[in-house]
Amino acid sequence: MMVGMVGESARMQGDAFSDNVNLTARLESLTKFYGVSLVISEQALQHLSNPEQYQMRFLDRVIVKGRSEPIAIYEILDGELSEIRNLKLQTLADFENGLENYRCGDCVKAKEYLEKVLAVNSEDKAATLYLERVEKLQRQGIPKNWCGVWAMTKK
Numbered sequence: 001m002m003v004g005m006v007g008e009s010a011r012m013q014g015d016a017f018s019d020n021v022n023l024t025a026r027l028e029s030l031t032k033f034y035g036v037s038l039v040i041s042e043q044a045l046q047h048l049s050n051p052e053q054y055q056m057r058f059l060d061r062v063i064v065k066g067r068s069e070p071i072a073i074y075e076i077l078d079g080e081l082s083e084i085r086n087l088k089l090q091t092l093a094d095f096e097n098g099l100e101n102y103r104c105g106d107c108v109k110a111k112e113y114l115e116k117v118l119a120v121n122s123e124d125k126a127a128t129l130y131l132e133r134v135e136k137l138q139r140q141g142i143p144k145n146w147c148g149v150w151a152m153t154k155k
Contacts, residue, residue: 026064026065026066026152027039027040027041027064027073030059030062030064030073030152033129033152034059034060034075034125034126034129035123035124035125035126035128036059036075036079036080036125036126037075037076037079037080038075038076038078038079039059039073039074039075039076040073040074040076041071041072041073041074042071042072042073042074043071045074054076054077054078055076055077055078055085055089056074056075056076056077056078057074057075057077057088057092057095057096058072058073058074058096058099059073059074059075059126060072060073060099060126060150061073061103061148061149061150062149062150062151062152063149063150063151063152064152065152070149075088075126077089084123087120087121087123087124088121088124090120090121091116091117091120091121091124091127094113094114094116094117095113095114095117095124095126095127097109097113098110098111098112098113098114098116098117098127098130099130101113102114102130102133102134102148103147103148104148105137105142105146105148107134107135107137107138107142110130110134111131111134111135111138114127114130114131114134115131118131133150
């Protein structure tokens, strides 16, 4: 990481530059994209001392802008209000089944599970995003090189 002053004589500010700083910024923007409070990478998850003490759900495998390899991301449910967290925990099995079928290219089953999630928790933006992806795959067909990874085109 590089830390230093940037700008010009009339306007200077401290800043940090590194791949990890960029990735952190991308993860922060993913919270808005998925409508969640807290997102961590799989690498961060592996470095937690006691990951079992957190309630979480797998969100996606994404290629963030500036990277070429996908990263797994997780939602930490402990960052949500208790009502929202409880709804997400209640629908966790259906959400996970929906994602698994999505990754395997079974759009019919994925759609069924995601609709079950949304029937209980209509405000689950991540489930809504996946349902939109599944419906797009059903309309356009599944690409030959399908692996379930989503490439982010924006920061």
